[in-house]
Amino acid sequence: MGMILAMQAVRDRQFNNEVVQFAFAFNCEQCGHFCATERACAHEWPVALHLREHYAKPTPEVVFCKEFEAR
């Protein structure tokens, strides 16, 4: 069995409201390991499911990165 490096949660209206209400940070762009010029993770994790642009779409779930570290 491999390591679990991400956690998933349902992305419902309450989640979306709380992101705004509490300024909840979970995207790569808000993470200290993100290289903005290369749009890549310094730890070489895949970023596609953690980027802000991914959540501009109505996705049914949120995928949290377990290495996220707020800037």
Ligand code: SF4
């Ligand atoms: S550690 Fe996770 S959240 Fe941070 S940049 Fe890498 S993939 Fe994104």
